[in-house]
Amino acid sequence: MESFKIKTGIYFGEGSLQYLKEIKSKRVFIVTDPFMVKSGAIDKVTEMLQDVEYTVFSEIVPDPPIELVVRGIEEISKFNPGVLIALGGGSSIDAAKAIMDFSKKIVSLEKMEFIAIPTTSGTGSEVTSFSVITDKKKGTKYPLVSDDLLPDVAILDPELVKTVPNVITADTGMDVLTHALEAYVSTDATDFSDALAEKAVVLVFNNLLEAYENGENMKAREKMHNASCLAGLAFNAASLGLNHGIAHVLGGKFHIPHGRTNALLLPHVIEYNADITGYSNTNFSEAAKRYCNVARILGLPSSNPRMGVRSLINEIKKMQKQMNMSTTLKSCGVDTKDVQSLKDEIGELALLDKCTKTNPKVPTKNDVIKIVEIIME
Template sequence: MMNSISNFRTAHNIISGIGSIAQIEVETQKLKAQRAVIITDKIILQTGLVDKVSAPLKNAGVHVDIIDEVVPEPPFENIESIYEEIKKKAYDLFIGIGGGSALDVTKVLAVMPKNEGDIREYVGIDQIPNPGVNTILIPTTSGTGSEVTFNAIFTDKRDNVKKGIVSPYLLPNIAIVDPMMTLTAPPSVTAATGLDALVHAIESYTAINANELTDGIARHAVQLISKSLRQAVFNGNNIPAREDMSMGSLMAGISLANAGVGAVHALAYPLGGQFHIPHGVANALLLPYVMEYNKLSNLEKFAQIAEDMGENIDGLSLREAADRAVKAMSDLSKDIGIPSTLKDVGVKQEDLSLLAEEASKVDRLLNNNPRKLKKEEIETIYQNAFAGVK
């Protein structure tokens, strides 16, 4: 189903391609930045990737501080502690380098100097009153697409649930997507983030809010990721594969930001909050089971997904072709080592009802899913994912 009226938003300027990180100095000069802070994590700092950004800026006379305190699947407290450290330093540029966690933290830190109050007051849609400080976002994984979305996801330790902040003020001034910045990502990270990007593409392609513009972008993302993810996982120095993954992730992020996602993300949120399963792993694990449930809502689109993933659907009925999409996704997950059942990630049978209760509250995402779900249907999907039944 497509909306007759649509709205399209993304980062103000997207710079992509091999070697595009070299543009950091000139882009910073265009922003007239004098005091920059780089937000990242300790692992990324050790790779030397931060130096590719900080060195040219320092040479250009920009004062640069580096904060490496972002933690995986960050709670609100992580943002608050970093902000306490930097709030009096009058930075005029925030630069995020890393995976989705670092980029999401950077986006929210950049709006905090211009918006008072508890960060939890930003949760929901359009709850940030004022635009923030200039931002540049530089992904080091091909997965979240956070560099081009106006979403930021965090864990609320008060109820162990992941919560989203959604605002156009989270869009960066500049996104720099350089495949060479992803070469240090290990196979497990490449696998989980790559399938996360594929989730974004498939969910946004089949979403209620999909439109012709997002459909074309999402389909090309599916094609690029399906073609190259295995190569990127098993040979991380394969530059063409890394290039495909960077562009696929970027396009999936653009499609996600404008068409939205659905039940996969809704069901993944409590897995992250309650069991601390990484977001990409939770999404990738759940996708085949949600696809199996959703496919009857639009057999044509799911048949198209199968073809875009490289499946030969000649001579198949529409139902058979749609089934191939689920199989192709399951095969890809298995090939690159993604857990296939909830049992594999420590979930117990007795946990499923509570998970379903929490997921059923994520109305923003469930309302965009192509097939309606109540708590009972959600629990059935969890049961299938627990038992490995598609």
């Protein structure tokens, strides 16, 4: 027996921040990053909190470390709020999830309403039971997975993403695409997750370049925000795959933005998963057929899985080029000698990552190393 559940209530479109006026609690704890405060973006949230006492924990940094979560737990336990609001990108939402969950378990705080407000269109963290926390000492990212991490409410207001720089728009947009494609070929994929993933892919291909080139286009921004959420719902149900398994390790070791790391890997992981060998072989894998179906949905040449997979990979590479994205670790500023010295550890850690378990093709350590070597330089 299988199941599909959506716990999070989703408010989307321009003006959706108005939902915050409905908050009944008198105490609100806001988790965000310093830029949200400095830029004034947080004012769009606080001005909606009428007759409410609130405090702001604005220490969130990219790849939030365990120590930061501990500080957040200390602050939230002092304030004892009825509502927790996470404002920001994936790092802020992930940190807020960990702070909320551990504060209930460690200091026995009562249940808080958890509202997630993403300010980038990428992680889908506002509707997922995943949180990624970094152990800086070990240089490793740890995915936490629990339905207790799911927000009660997600607010997708495109007003909060219209000023996102085009470089971040590219990184986060490719993260959305990776989420959708990995969910689509996951061994845990269902008809329900497929529907969400397919729609997310179409929205990305139809709107990402426009959002990158013209950030003021609110329609493109809104569609990418929705795509991010849809892809989040898809992978929350179906999980992900090897792309994320490797990306978590590379991001932890070399501090490359998560979406950029996913984009580096995506064409090569698709080729690996499709596992098409020889022009005479017509015994195509299920993953190859699924990638081909994506190509068909996008209107790309796809008369057979071999052509469909190649068309999809080429279209992804074309989009990366149009957005001036790095395609190698070296172009991301990583010393390839460091990668070489750590490749065995990278291979081992990627196989242990929870996301890798649902990859359509069971990888070996050598498979991981070969993929990493392809993207080195």
